[in-house]
Amino acid sequence: xxxxxxxxxxxxxxxxxxxxxxxxxxxxxxxxxxxxxxxxxxxxxxxxxxxxxxxxxxxxxxxxxxxxxxxxxxxxxxxxxxxxxxxxxxxxxxxxxxxxxxxxxxxxxxxxxxxxxxxxxxxxxxxxxxxxxxxxxxxxxxxxxxxxxxxxxxxxxxxxxxxxxxxxxxxxxxxxxxxxxxxxxxxxxxxxxxxxxxxxxxxxxxxxxxxxxxxxxxxxxxxxxxxxxxxxxxxxxxxxxxxxxxxxxxxxxxxxxxxxxxxxxxxxxxxxxxxxxxxxxxxxxxxxxxxxxxxxxxxxxxxxxxxxxxxxxxxxxxxxxxxxxxxxxxxxxxxxxxxxxxxxxxxxxxxxxxxxxxxxxx
Numbered sequence: 601x602x603x604x605x606x607x608x609x610x611x612x613x614x615x616x617x618x619x620x621x622x623x624x625x626x627x628x629x630x631x632x633x634x635x636x637x638x639x640x641x642x643x644x645x646x647x648x649x650x651x652x653x654x655x656x657x658x659x660x661x662x663x664x665x666x667x668x669x670x671x672x673x674x675x676x677x678x679x680x681x682x683x684x685x686x687x688x689x690x691x692x693x694x695x696x697x698x699x700x701x702x703x704x705x706x707x708x709x710x711x712x713x714x715x716x717x718x719x720x721x722x723x724x725x726x727x728x729x730x731x732x733x734x735x736x737x738x739x740x741x742x743x744x745x746x747x748x749x750x751x752x753x754x755x756x757x758x759x760x761x762x763x764x765x766x767x768x769x770x771x772x773x774x775x776x777x778x779x780x781x782x783x784x785x786x787x788x789x790x791x792x793x794x795x796x797x798x799x800x801x802x803x804x805x806x807x808x809x810x811x812x813x814x815x816x817x818x819x820x821x822x823x824x825x826x827x828x829x830x831x832x833x834x835x836x837x838x839x840x841x842x843x844x845x846x847x848x849x850x851x852x853x854x855x856x857x858x859x860x861x862x863x864x865x866x867x868x869x870x871x872x873x874x875x876x877x878x879x880x881x882x883x884x885x886x887x888x889x890x891x892x893x894x895x896x897x898x899x900x901x902x903x904x905x906x907x908x909x910x911x912x913x914x915x916x917x918x919x920x921x922x923x924x925x926x927x928x929x930x931x932x933x934x935x936x937x938x939x940x941x942x943x944x945x946x947x948x949x950x951x952x953x954x955x956x957x958x959x960x961x962x
Contacts, residue, residue, distance in 0.1 A: 603850065604822065606824075607820070607822030607823065607824040607825055608645075608822055608823055608824065609824065612824055613650075613823050613824055613827060614650075616824065616827045616828055616831055617650045617651065617827055619831055620651060620652065620655070620827065620830060620831050620834060621651075621652050623831075623834055623835070623838060624651075624652045624654050624655055624834060626654060627654065628654055628656055628786075629654060629655050629656065629788050629789075629834065629837060630656050630658055630785065630786050630787050630788050630789075631655070631656070631657050631658065631787075631788060631789045631790070631791055631830065631833055632657070632658040632659075632660045632779065632785070632787055632789075632790055632791065632924050633657055633658070633659060633660060633662065633790075633791040634660040634661070634662045634772060634775070634776060634790055634791065634792060634793055635660075635662040635791070635792075635793035635794070635795070635796070635952075636659075636662045636663035636666070636950065636951075636952025636953060636954070636957075637662075637793070637794075637795070637821050637952060638662070638791055638793070638819065638821065638826060639659045639662065639952070639954050639957045640951065640952065640956075640957045640960075640961075641821050641822070641823070641826060642657060642826060642957075643957050643958065643960070643961035643962050644957075644960075644961055645823040645826075646961075647823060647826060647827065648962070651830070655830070655834075657791075657830075658785065658787075658924035659921065659924060659927075659928075659954035659957075660775075660776075660779060660922070660923075660924050661775055661779075661875060661877065661878060661922045661923070662772075662793060662952065663922075663946075663947070663950050663952040663953045663954070664739050664740045664741050664744070664768075664770060664952075665690070665692045665693055665696055665739060665946060665949065665950040665952065665953070666696075666876065666877075666918070666922060666946040666947050666949070666950055666952070666953050667770060667775075667875040667876050667877065667878065667922060667946075668693070668696065668739055668768045668876060668946075669768070669874040669875065669876045670697075670698055670699060670876060671874065672766075672768045672874075673696050673697070673698035673702075673703075674698040674699050674700075675766070675903050676689075676693075676698075676703060676737055676766065677698050677700075677701045677702070677703060677706055679735055679766070679897070679901065680703060680706035680707070680710060680712060680713050681706065681710065682733070683710075683712075684731070684732055684733055685712060685732065685733045685734075685735060686712050686713075686714060686725060686729060686732045686733070686734045686735070687703065687706075687712060687713045687714070687735050687737065688714055688715075688716045688721070688722050688725060688734060688735065688736045688737065689703060689713065689714075689715060689716070689736075689737040689739075690715070690716070690717075690737070690739065691715045692949060692950040692951065692952075693737060693739060694707070694713070694715070695943055695949045696946045696949050696950075697943070697944070697945070697946065697949075716736075718747060719736060719738065719744070719747045719748040719750075719751040720747065720750070720751050720754070722734060722736040722751060722763055723751060723754060723755060723758070723760065723763065726755070726760050726762050726763040727760070729762070730762060731762075732762060733762055733764065734762055734763050734764065735764045735765070735766055735897050735901075736748075736751075736763070736764070736765050736766070737766050737768070738765045738766060738767045738768065738769055739768045739769070740769055740770075741769070741770055741771070741772050741793075741795075741796050742771060742772060742796045742799045742800050742864070743795040743796050743798075743799060744769070745769050745799075745860075745864045745868065745886060746799065746857075746860035746861075746863050746864055748765065748767075748769070748867075749863045749864050749866065749867035749868060750863055751765075752765060752867050752888070752892055752895055753863070753866070753867060755895060756892070756895070761894075763895065764895055764896065764897040764900055764901075765888065765895050765896065765897060766897035766898065766903070767868075767885070767886060767887055767888065767896075767898075768873075768885075769868070769885060769886035770873060770875065770884060770885055770886075771870065771873075771883070771884050771885065771886065772792075772793060772796050772800075773800070773804045773805060773807075774881055774882070774883055774884035775875065775878065775881060775884055776790060776805070776808060777807070777808075778878060778881045778884070779878075779923065779924065780808060780812050780814055781812075782923065784925060785923075785924050785925070787814055788814065788815075788833075788837050789814060789815045789816065789817070789833035789834075789836065789837065789842075790805070790808065790814065790815070790816045790817070791817060791819050791826070791829055791830070791833070792805055792816050792817060792818040792819065792844075793818075794818060794819060794820050794821060794825075794848045794851060794852060797818045797846075797848065797852045797856065798848075798851050798852050798856065798857060799856050799857050799860050799861065799864075800856045800861065801852065801853055801854050801855045801856025801857075802818060802844050802846050802852065802853075802854045802856075803854055803855070803856075805818075805844045806844050808842075808844070809842035809843050809844060813842050814842055815833050815836035815837065815841075815842035815843060815844075815845070816833075816842075816843075816844045816845070817829040817830075817832045817833050817836075817844075817845040817846070817847055818844075818845070818846045818847060818848050818852050819847045819848055820847065820848040820850070820851065825847060825848060828847050829845075829847040829848075832845045832847060833845075864886070867888065867889060867892055868886040868887065868888060868889065869886070869887060869888075869889050870883050870885070870886060871883070871885050871886070871887045872884065872885065873885025875922075876918075876919070876922065876946060877918060877919030877920070877921075877922035877923060878919075878922060878923060915931075915932055915933055916931065916933055916938070916944050916945040917930065917931035917932070917933075917945075918931070918945030918946060918947040918948075918955070921945075921947050921954050921955060922947065922954075927958070928947065928954050928955040928958040928959075929958060929962075931955070933945075934955060934958070934959070935959060938955065939959060940956055940959060940960075
């Protein structure tokens, strides 16, 4: 298959992994992959088995479902309890734990939580249910933001009055800025997400090498993509020339997708946001602009999104996993109490979660 088979070629993979072993430093190299899909691919293809021990890949907060705050889940659960409401969500949100319940449990109780595969599906549901208030849980990074913004613009154009959006959209560069300042991580480089970068381009990462002297490389999701990006990052470290490199040139450009960014800017404004495990990160979220308040579930339903400290699972180390401070294997609940069948923390629920990837492949 074109653009797949050639990036899984065993000879090429063996060649690049040998190059990495030859130039890898004896000292530990800490590279963080800021994408759950990279984490899954890394272990799925067994790349951890062919890289030198001196190279350490840290899993970051690259799972949008995992970093949706517990308070966001609690608010969504409360909304699901309204008889005249239909909650629309992506499937991996169903089992994310709130303080006392999940959307999956509320669906069993009330039957008004539905799984959709695109934000645009919410328009159809709203049209078919004029007597209901339809709320779409807008969760994701820059990748999903354009389609959600387009759906809101379509709802305004069609004068749909019973459709609302509850935003938990997050911005990756802001999270990277937060993480790079944590000296405990001792980061030497970032493996940047290909999907997000297809929208925003390479430019938004340039502050990292300029300000923090740490390199970045945007990577695709096939084995050769990931290994080549790691090789590029190690070369940067050896030459002491941190910069933003783009391994994923077949998809990502410096300017990204201008039309998608234009649509996002038309509908959303940037604001401070709470990330589960990381806390409040300045200018890291997207909320609807004033002219779209009639579609904003926070405004319409009076959601204050007050950060509370209730119902925390003290032994779950998901917060430290999301920060890259520990491996999922270091959590005392991992595979003993917490598993994909019985997830205690959000990192085990989603296919993009680090704990889920470790459980499946490691």
